[in-house]
Amino acid sequence: MKKAIYQSFVELSGNRFNSYLLKAFTESKMSKVINKSFVxxxxxxxxxxxxPLHQYGSLQELFVRNLKSDARVIDKSLDSIVSPVDGILADVGQITENCTFHVKNQDYSLVEMLGNKNRAEKYKEGTYIILYxxxxxxxxxxxxxxxxxVGKWALGNKSYPVNELGLKLGKRPLSRNYRLITEVRLNNGKHYSLVKVGAMNVNSIHPTFTGDTVNKGDEIGYFSFGSTVVLLFEKDTIDLDPKVKIPMDVQVGMKIGSF
Structure with a gap:
């Protein structure tokens, strides 16, 4: 019962007014009383x-918590690609020559997801990875x-559920929800895009990185509610690690592929 209530808190609202009320409660000192139960x-x-748990003054502070510096180990192999989040590697596959991919019985268009045809065609026949x-x-x-x-932009103005049910029943939430996109040029000239998909409203994605050069493992932002990351790689950029299975639990820094 408690878990169902918490899930409704953090995953199941696309209504801006409900999101505002939820945000106000989770940021309030009153919400601290449920931190222990949430844990x-x-x-x-x-x-x-x-x-320590008692030092988090609200449910929101607990939710966006930092970890101890040694809690996650970043794979140092020069050719490795690591998980950007703790989560579930929910799906992986090839992008079609028409710049689409298929998830939960829905076709997603990269033109819609990224905002224009030029951005999308860069990833034609590339690889997509979805982390929930x-x-x-x-x-x-x-x-x-x-x-x-080489690029940072925002798209969309609503956020519907991106959990298992939301992906099945929602109308293309990964490419229509509010999302922040970061595109990075690799040392070999290829590109990848990291699409951060909001699950609540426009305030649920918070960038923390402002520079131009990123190093593997650097923090670039956080979600204030549960959400999804979509990684897009150009064709012939990534080989998945043989240990990757769908679905599987992953942590920040864990090797998921290589160049």
Whole structure:
């Protein structure tokens, strides 16, 4: 019962007024009273939290918590591509020559997701990877591979559920929800895009990186509610790690592929 209530809190509202009320509550000092219950229900690992539980003054502070500096190990292999988030690697596949991919019985258009045809065609016949974050996960977003930021833009003005049910029943939420997109040029000249998809409203995605050069493992932002990351790689850029299975749990810094 408690878990169902929490899930309704963090995943199941696309209504701006409801989102405002939820945001106001989770940021209030009153919400601190449910922190201990939240930790228990979602089995959060207190040992890896940056601060003791009692020092988080609200549910929101707990949700966007940092971890201890040694809690995640970033794979240092020069050719590795790592998971940018803690979450579930929910799907992976090839983008078609028409710049589309298929998830949960829906076709997604990269033109719609990225905003124009030129951006989309760069990833024709490339690879997509979808990572879903539940309320139980650490919600900071990191860089999967080093490179130079060549573009940052936002699209969409609503956010519907991106959980299992939302992906099945919603109308293309990955490409219609509010989303922040970061495009990075790799040292080999190829590109990848990291699409951060909001699950609540425009305030649910918070960038923290402002530079031009990103190093693998750098934090670039965080979600204030559960959400989804879509990685897009150009054709012949990435080979998936043989250990990758669908679905599977991943953590920040875990190798998921290589050049």
């Amino acid at each position: 228990k229900v979602y089995n959060l690992n207190e040992a890896e939290m940056e601060k 974050l539940s309320p139980s996960h650490y919600h900071r977003i990191h860089t999967p591979v080093s490179g130079t930021v």
